[in-house]
Amino acid sequence: MEVEITLGGVARPGTARKNKTGTWKVYMPVVDHKKCILCMRCLHNCPEPCITSVDDKIEIDLDYCKGCGICSSVCPVDAIDMVYEEK
Amino acid sequence: MMLFGPGHRACAGCGCAVTIRHVLEALEGKCFVVNSTGCMEVVSTPYPESSWEVPYIHSLFENASAVAAGIETALKSLSREHEGKVVVIAGDGATADIGVQTLSGMMFRGHDILYVCYDNEAYMNTGVQMSGLTPLGAHTTTSPAGKSIPGNLGPKKDMPAIALAHGAKYVATASMAFLADIKKKIRKARDITGPSYIQIHSTCVPGWGIDSARSVEIARLAVETGLYPIFEYENGQLVSVRKIKNRKPVEEYLKVQARFRHLFKDERGKEIIEKIQEIADYNAQYYGLDA
Amino acid sequence: MKKVVEGSVAIAHAVKTIRPDVIAAYPITPQTHIVERLSEYIADGELKSEYVRADSEFSAISILVGASATGARTFTSTSSQGLALMHEVLFNASGMRLPIVMVVANRALSAPLNIWNDQQDSISQRDSGWIQLYAEDIQEAHDLTLQAYKISEDIEVRLPSMVCMDGFILTHAYEPVDLFEDEEVQKFLPPYDPKVYLTTEDPLTFGALATPEYYTEFRYVMQQAMERAKKKIRKVFTEFKEMFNRGEESLISLYKMEDADIAIITLGSLTSTVREAVDRLRDKGIKAGVVKIISYRPFPEEEIRKSLDKVNSFIVFEKDISLGHEGAVFTDVKSVVYHMKDRPSAFGFAVGLGGRDVRESTIEKLIVECIEGRKKEGFYFGDVKRVKEILK
Numbered sequence: 001m002e003v004e005i006t007l008g009g010v011a012r013p014g015t016a017r018k019n020k021t022g023t024w025k026v027y028m029p030v031v032d033h034k035k036c037i038l039c040m041r042c043l044h045n046c047p048e049p050c051i052t053s054v055d056d057k058i059e060i061d062l063d064y065c066k067g068c069g070i071c072s073s074v075c076p077v078d079a080i081d082m083v084y085e086e087k
Numbered sequence: 088m089m090l091f092g093p094g095h096r097a098c099a100g101c102g103c104a105v106t107i108r109h110v111l112e113a114l115e116g117k118c119f120v121v122n123s124t125g126c127m128e129v130v131s132t133p134y135p136e137s138s139w140e141v142p143y144i145h146s147l148f149e150n151a152s153a154v155a156a157g158i159e160t161a162l163k164s165l166s167r168e169h170e171g172k173v174v175v176i177a178g179d180g181a182t183a184d185i186g187v188q189t190l191s192g193m194m195f196r197g198h199d200i201l202y203v204c205y206d207n208e209a210y211m212n213t214g215v216q217m218s219g220l221t222p223l224g225a226h227t228t229t230s231p232a233g234k235s236i237p238g239n240l241g242p243k244k245d246m247p248a249i250a251l252a253h254g255a256k257y258v259a260t261a262s263m264a265f266l267a268d269i270k271k272k273i274r275k276a277r278d279i280t281g282p283s284y285i286q287i288h289s290t291c292v293p294g295w296g297i298d299s300a301r302s303v304e305i306a307r308l309a310v311e312t313g314l315y316p317i318f319e320y321e322n323g324q325l326v327s328v329r330k331i332k333n334r335k336p337v338e339e340y341l342k343v344q345a346r347f348r349h350l351f352k353d354e355r356g357k358e359i360i361e362k363i364q365e366i367a368d369y370n371a372q373y374y375g376l377d378a
Numbered sequence: 379m380k381k382v383v384e385g386s387v388a389i390a391h392a393v394k395t396i397r398p399d400v401i402a403a404y405p406i407t408p409q410t411h412i413v414e415r416l417s418e419y420i421a422d423g424e425l426k427s428e429y430v431r432a433d434s435e436f437s438a439i440s441i442l443v444g445a446s447a448t449g450a451r452t453f454t455s456t457s458s459q460g461l462a463l464m465h466e467v468l469f470n471a472s473g474m475r476l477p478i479v480m481v482v483a484n485r486a487l488s489a490p491l492n493i494w495n496d497q498q499d500s501i502s503q504r505d506s507g508w509i510q511l512y513a514e515d516i517q518e519a520h521d522l523t524l525q526a527y528k529i530s531e532d533i534e535v536r537l538p539s540m541v542c543m544d545g546f547i548l549t550h551a552y553e554p555v556d557l558f559e560d561e562e563v564q565k566f567l568p569p570y571d572p573k574v575y576l577t578t579e580d581p582l583t584f585g586a587l588a589t590p591e592y593y594t595e596f597r598y599v600m601q602q603a604m605e606r607a608k609k610k611i612r613k614v615f616t617e618f619k620e621m622f623n624r625g626e627e628s629l630i631s632l633y634k635m636e637d638a639d640i641a642i643i644t645l646g647s648l649t650s651t652v653r654e655a656v657d658r659l660r661d662k663g664i665k666a667g668v669v670k671i672i673s674y675r676p677f678p679e680e681e682i683r684k685s686l687d688k689v690n691s692f693i694v695f696e697k698d699i700s701l702g703h704e705g706a707v708f709t710d711v712k713s714v715v716y717h718m719k720d721r722p723s724a725f726g727f728a729v730g731l732g733g734r735d736v737r738e739s740t741i742e743k744l745i746v747e748c749i750e751g752r753k754k755e756g757f758y759f760g761d762v763k764r765v766k767e768i769l770k
Contacts, residue, residue, distance in 0.1 A: 003592060004135065005599045007536065007574050008447075008475040011137035011583040016094035019136060024099060044266050045303055047104035048093040064093035068100030068292075069300030082300070119576055121444065128585075134592050137583035142576040144447050145585035146470050150440035156430060157400065157444025158576060164399040164428040164450055170578040189440065192433030 021048070025067025027082040031058050035079035042071035042080060090116050095138040096130040100299025102263045102290030102306060103127055103205045107176060109266050110203055110287075113273035116141050117171035118201075119162075121155040123181035124148040126212040126291075127205065141171075149185040151175045152193035155200045172201055172277050179206045182286075183219030183244045194253035194282040201276045202284045204246065207291040215294040219244040222314070223366065224359040225346045227294075232349035237359055242366060250284035251320055257283035259319035263290065264307035265329070272319060288315045296345020308340040313367035316374045330378035334371060337364045379557045385548040386411030388520040388555045389455070389481050394425045395563040396527055398479075399450035402430040402441035406460040407493050408545035409483040413455060427453075435460035439467040439478070446476035447584050449575035451527070454478070457545055458485035461499045465506070471538050472507025472600065474584055477530035477570075478538040480508075481523060484646065484697070485545040486732040494733020495545040496697035497646060501674075501706050507600055509539040509607055510675040512645040514631075516553045519543040521618065521625055522672075524563060528614045531570050535607045537600070542674075544647040544697075546733070556624070566621055604676040611673055629678035631670040634660065635685055638667030640749060641692040641722075643682070643711055645671040648695055648729070648736060655741035666745060671707070682714045691723035693748055695741065695760065697730045704757035725753060727760030734761055 029042075036058055043051040043058065050064035051071060060071070072080040090111035097104040107127055111118070120143045122128045128145045131138035146154045152175055159173045177186060182204040193200060209227045210216040217230040221239045226232040230239040250258045257276045261269045269287060276283035288309055290302040297305050309315035310329060314337060317329035338360060341347035350356035350363075371377050383391070389412050393401070403413040419425035432438035435456050442452040456464065461482055471478050482500045486492040500510060511526060513519035519541060526539035543549060574582060588596050608629060616627045633653055635641065644652050649670045656666045669685050669692075671678065686692055692715075696707040703709065708726030715721050725748045730736040744760050747753045 003595050005592070005595050006135070007533075008584060009134060009473070009586055009588065009596055010574050011132060011135050011586045013137060013140040013581045013583065014089075016092070016096075016131065016133075016136040016138040019094040019096070021094060021096065044109075045105060047097060047099075047101045047108075047302075048095070049089060049108055050093045061093070066099035068302070069298075070100055070105075070302055073300040074303050116581075117578060119448075119578070122585075129587055132583055132586040134586040134588045137586065139583050140581055142578055142581040143583045143585075144444065144576060145587075146440060146443050146474075147466060150436065150443075150467065153432070153437040153440035154444035154447075156437075157402065157441035157446075157450075158448045159444075160400050160402075160428045160430055160441065161445035161448035161450035164445075165448070167448075167577070188433060189437050192437050195433070196430065 020063045021066050022063040025065055025085055027067045027069065028062060028085040029060050029065060029071050029080045030083050031060065032079045032081070033057060035077050037077055039076060041074045041076065045070050045074045088112055088116070090140045091131070092138045094136070097126065098292050100292045100302045102302050103207055106205050106263045106269065106287045106289040109269045110174070110176065110273050111141060113270040114172060114174065114277060119158050119171055119173045121151045121158065121173065121175045123151040123177035123186060125178035125181055127176060127178070129212055148181055150189050151177050151181060151186060152189040152202065156193045156196065156198045159198045159200055173199070175200060175202045177204055179204060179208060179220035180210045180218035183246050191253065194250060194255050197281055199280050200282055201273070202282065204286045205289045206286050207289050207294060209294050211291045211294040220246070223363055224350050226349060227346070237349060237355050246286055247284065251323060253282070255284050256281045256322055257320070259285045260288070260315065260317050261285060262288040262306050262310050262315060262317060264303050264310060265317070268317065268329070297343060301343065305340070305343055308335065308343070311335045312337045312340045313371045313376050314340060314363070316370040316376055318374050325374070328374045328376055331376050332378045334377055337367050379559060380554055381557055382552050382554050383557070384411065385516040385519060385543065385551050387415055388516050388557065389523055390415035390419065391557050392520045392523040393453050394419050395558040395560050396524060396567065397425070398427050398453040400430065400442065400445035401427050401453045402432045402438040403454050404432045404435045404438045404456070404460060406435065406457045408485060408549045409455045409457040409460070411549065412481060435463045436467060439464045439471065442478045443467060443471050443474065443476060446478050447474065447576050449572040451570045452478050455481035455483065457483040458487055458499045461503060462487060465503065468503055468506035468508060473596065475536040476538060477536055479523065479526045479530055480538070480540050482540050482542045483545040483549045484542055492732040495547050496731045496733065497542065498698040500540055500542045501698040504675055504706060507537060508675065509537055509673070511539065511541050511673055512671060513541065513543045513548065514647055514649045514670060516548055516551065517555050519548055520555055520557070521622070524558065524567060525614050525618055528567050529607060529610050532610050533573060535603055535610050537603055537607060542646065547647045562621070566618070608676045608678070626672060628681055629673035630681045630685065631672060632685055633668035633670070635667035635669065637665055639665040639690050640745070641667055641669050641686055641689045642695065642745065643669045643671065643692055644695040645674060645707065646697070648697065651736055651738055652695060652741055655738045655745065658738065658742055659745060664749065674707070677710055679714050682711060683718065686715055686718070686722055689722050691725065691748065693745060694726040695729055696726070697728070699728045708757055723755050725755060726757040729760040736761065
């Protein structure tokens with residue numbers, strides 16, 4: 001196997017994206033878009049971060065979501081449920 | 088704008104990861120990050136990957152302030168100051184214990200550097216050992232709650248006061264429970280020239296023994312009980328504090344964390360809780376926290 | 379420009395002509411005069427470098443890690459305890475391939491506290507991934523300081539360098555030195571092109587964590603860079619000689635070795651003393667010669683082996699000891715002769731520890747004892763007094 005060692009061992013920005021941490025989760029967030037008031041609290045409090053707002057709709061990138069449940073607990077209108085992820 | 092992550096390997100619900108992304112977002116990526124050895128470094132840079140989208144260097148545990156001073160000096164020497172602010176991102180152990188000399192030297196010399204301590208109150212990366220910022224009564228693996236000693240017996244080292252004593256122009260505390268406040272303070276520190284120090288209370292799910300989903304709520308309780316006063320000093324003067332309406336008893340914060348569980352088991356624990364309440368009361372009086 | 383100057387002043391002068399962007403330092407005897415003089419140049423506006431008065435040697439070298447990673451040319455100097463305090467950062471600087479140049483004013487390590495010269499400080503850092511060049515006299519220390527930048531900054535090397543000069547013996551001595559002119563240095567040393575550095579225009583990550591999957595390869599490429607450094611040192615020395623008409627072209631320097639039966643191997647200012655002793659032995663018909671090690675890391679394996687090809691024996695004189703074994707240089711030289719068919723006899727002596735004056739007569743006496751078979755092969759304290767140790 002060949003490995004590449006860069007000068008000084010520098011790494012390129014953002015390359016950890018290839019590490020899909022979504023496999024860690026046990027429970028996954030499910031957004032009820034009818035309840036969602038787009039307050040963005042979930043988006044701001046996500047540690048990954050993997051929540052975005054696209055066309056006035058909250059989107060959670062499950063490829064990275066570790067299922068911590070912060071988004072669900074900070075939601076003021078209970079619009080995010082944590083449900084057991086069937087694998 | 089995602090300047091830190093996704094793909095990093097921090098634990099689910101990591102408070103420090105929330106803190107750091109807001110520090111970087113506030114600076115809009117126009118910064119040089121110097122990261123001390125610790126959780127945030129280990130989870131973000133397994134070669135050849137990086138979670139950082141800003142220029143970043145990790146050198147050692149205890150020298151982040153000196154490395155930052157070198158970057159700031161080099162940018163000046165090379166006429167590249169316009170590129171951005173030099174920011175240290177260090178944990179509480181790197182800040183209050185092993186790195187306190189290089190931090191002191193950096194502040195004393197007056198480098199234009201923003202120092203951010205993400206304070207999760209112990210050496211979490213190595214398995215939850217006591218640091219200078221571990222609070223009274225907390226169980227850690229080197230201050231275990233035993234039959235004769237009930238966890239950590241000392242208070243947190245007063246790092247903001249140490250920064251103030253060095254003449255740092257801007258000194259503030261913040262909490263991951265109040266993200267807009269973090270951003271406001273980071274921008275304020277960015278805009279002054281000279282050393283500034285911001286200590287941000289950030290949860291550690293395994294180290295504190297908490298439910299990951301309750302990370303934000305528990306961080307907020309630290310503030311609402313008066314145990315983590317949120318304040319800011321400009322030019323040595325206290326200019327603002329986060330006021331608390333109906334300050335909560337400290338038990339509400341302590342009882343939701345496994346690291347304080349032993350305090351609820353016996354008389355001795357009760358005495359420690361009383362002492363912790365005294366700390367909260369002192370903070371409330373000293374900083375004028377009660378609304 | 380030939381002038382009689384103090385060793386420290388010669389170094390400061392060389393640094394002034396090299397124009398580093400950032401200098402960070404902390405005072406320590408006997409290095410202090412170097413940084414004092416540099417501070418004066420800056421105070422007088424003769425040198426435009428940024429100078430950081432660090433809170434320790436640990437901070438000084440850490441500051442240079444930050445500055446060098448940002449693309450700056452950097453300089454520091456230290457001694458003894460200061461170098462020991464830098465230990466952790468030395469590995470970090472070389473691991474990140476930062477071409478920092480540092481002058482070490484060699485001095486003994488405590489305890490017992492001793493501020494005088496030996497080479498235990500830098501020899502103890504031999505595994506840190508830094509190139510180590512040892513100077514015999516002030517001229518050589520002055521010249522090596524410039525050469526070190528050209529070697530370290532080369533893209534095929536990119537390892538930091540220590541220029542080691544004996545404390546007091548060289549730092550505080552006065553000798554006539556041919557000092558660099560600004561134009562000469564600008565002509566000899568190209569501007570530093572870092573290639574990879576910290577900038578918001580291309581936000582790289584420095585200092586990543588390498589798992590067992592990668593760590594070995596990081597060390598492997600450093601070892602390769604050390605190998606390439608040997609070639610680069612020869613090239614830079616040769617270029618220097620062509621331009622300045624002085625210096626060596628090899629990692630070692632030979633004296634009367636053409637017909638020598640016995641090689642005396644040493645490094646630093648001790649070489650001059652050894653050379654005098656060899657001259658006296660030659661007068662007595664003993665065919666001795668001198669092998670001076672200039673580059674200790676990378677170690678001049680090929681050169682030393684070749685130089686020992688025809689000798690019956692060799693003797694190493696060094697100012698350090700790896701306690702529990704023997705002199706570190708002695709171990710290294712022995713490893714080079716291991717594969718030789720007719721292996722020469724090997725003798726090693728620690729001399730001059732903690733500033734003890736080393737006399738030609740002592741060197742001469744020890745060499746004669748080895749030649750006459752009064753000493754068995756092995757390692758000895760060369761100038762130790764009779765000791766009565768009290769253990770109660």
